[in-house]
Amino acid sequence: MNALTGKERSLFGLPMPLIWGYIATLIFMVGDGLEHGWLSPYLVEQGLTIQQSATLFTAYGAVLAVASYFSGVLTEAWGPRKAMILGLVIWLVGQVLFIKFGLEQHNYAVMLPTYAIRGFGYPLFCYSFLVWVTYRSPQKVLATAIGVFWAAWIAGLYVVGSYFPAYMIPKIGYIGLLWSAVAWVVVGGLIGILVVKGEVGERSTKPKETFKSLISGLTICVENPKVAIGGIVRTINTTGIGALPIFFPLYLNSQYGFTTEEWLQMWGTMWVANIVFDIVIPWISDKWLGWRKTVMWIGSFGCGVMTLVMLYTPQIFGHNFLMLTIAGMLMGAALTGYVPISALVTSLAPDKKGSAMAVVNFGAGLSYFIAPALVGAFIASIGVHGVMWVFAILYFISAILMHFMKLPAEEKREQAGGLAGNLAGSAKG
Known part of the structure; x- marks a missing residue:
């Protein structure tokens, strides 16, 4: 089952099940992200x-990272809903164990495995839905459909x-906030499970075929090295930004006096801007600029420059909330x-989109390990x-890697252009 029929289309060529899936993703990721901006400073305050x-x-x-990989291949092997x-x-x-026996008991030995267990959660839920999106969206709006997914994901997280959290921490405290996350995730999870139906291709329940599905994300990197490059680029994508909450708010507070509330407000506003452009940039990419050039120049090169701008803005302007925002x-x-x-990446492997997405999703998850x-x-040495x-520098390397990510149609156009140029040169000679 690939793109949906015309009867099912509703908004921007996207069907209502996808729209409800986006809503489910947003709500689920609110619960998953309630501690994202403050957990590291909080743990340091508690003695870590x-x-x-x-x-x-x-x-x-x-x-x-492991869960992100399995989200792609398990979606093809089991179906998205399972x-x-x-x-x-x-x-x-993982959430209940982390709060009850880790944070509340101030037990780091328990925090470590239980927080890690929770890491299986959102990739299997959200990225499995994303694989479903890639199969069920028309090719002409595929980047837009994926952009809407990431807009919902970012709006929540x-x-x-x-x-x-900036509003509720003074009212219910840090631990209370984490317990409220359970309600968000349950609501989002139930909506997603109810609306996502059907499969994403031919499936087999035979153990041998299931095993093939599990390793397909590895074999496709050998068969199609561009898919592997895409996975590396996706890893770099969120490595830099994923690391910021771990150390940057502490740096801003100690060196320039920014409070946790100011950091959270700036962080949230940054992602509001991201959501707006999550719709605009993919649309421009679909219509004019092209996918590869968008990732190369706006994503890779742009993020490299802006990482340095984020670093030097407080040095130039001091405690200036507006400029940092x-x-x-x-x-x-x-x-x-x-x-x-x-x-x-999925267009580079049209018959193995789930396997290709497994590589991309693995890159997304791996970034949260590498960062x-x-x-x-x-941090202690440099x-x-x-x-x-x-x-x-990683972002700039990403821009270089995108040079090799040309679709077959783009390569044919360049070869045709080069051939025409050579013929014209020969004629002049």
Whole structure:
């Protein structure tokens, strides 16, 4: 089952089941993201070191990376609904154990595995839905459909997930806020499970075929190296931005006096800008600029520049909330340039979209392992400045890698243009 029929289309060529799935993603990610902007500073205040906090997020990221990979292949092997149910259940179990026996008991040994377990949750739920989106969206609006998914994902994780804590922490406290996350995830999870129906291709229940599905994300990287490059680019995409909450608010507070509330407000506003451009940039990419050039220039090069702007803005302007917020908004806009990477990679493997998405999703999850690992490894030796430069350089490397991500049609056009040029040169000679 691929693109939907005309009778099912509703908004921007997208069917209502997808629209409800986007809403479910938003609500689910609110619950998943309520601690994202403040957990690291909170743990440091409770007596942990930055390195211990980074290790916690590294363990979470490692599990998240594995779950992100399996979200693609399990969606093809089991169907999206079963994968989403599994993600919902695991998230709830991990959250309850993390709060009750980890945070409330101030037990780091329990925090580490339980927070990591929770990392299985949202990739299996949200990324399985994203695979469904890639199969069921018309090709001509594929980047737009993926952009709407990321807009919903970001609206939940970073926007509501930032503003809601900023408002509610003084009222119900940090632990109360984490318990409220359970309600958000249950509501979003039930909506998603109810609206996502059908499969994403031919499936087999035979163990041998299921095993083939599980390793298909590995074999496709050998068969089609461009898919592997796309996975690397997707990893870089959220490595830099995913690391910021671990150390940057502490840096802003200690050096320039920014409070946690100011950080959360700036962080949320940055993602509001991202949501706006999550719709605009993919549409421009679909219509004019092209997927590869959008990722190369707006996403990769743009994020490299804006990472440095984020670093040097407080040094130039001091404790200036407005200027830092403007820098954050520009960073949020630049990040949307990466949205077409999913459309590009799946188009490189049209008959194995689930396997291709497994690679892309694995890259997305892997970034949440690499980001805190880099912070933990280098923050003590090269400091905030050095770490920010490392992330900026990674973004610039991403731009270079995109040079090799040409679709077959683009390569044919370039070859035809080169041939025509050679013929014209020969004629003149």
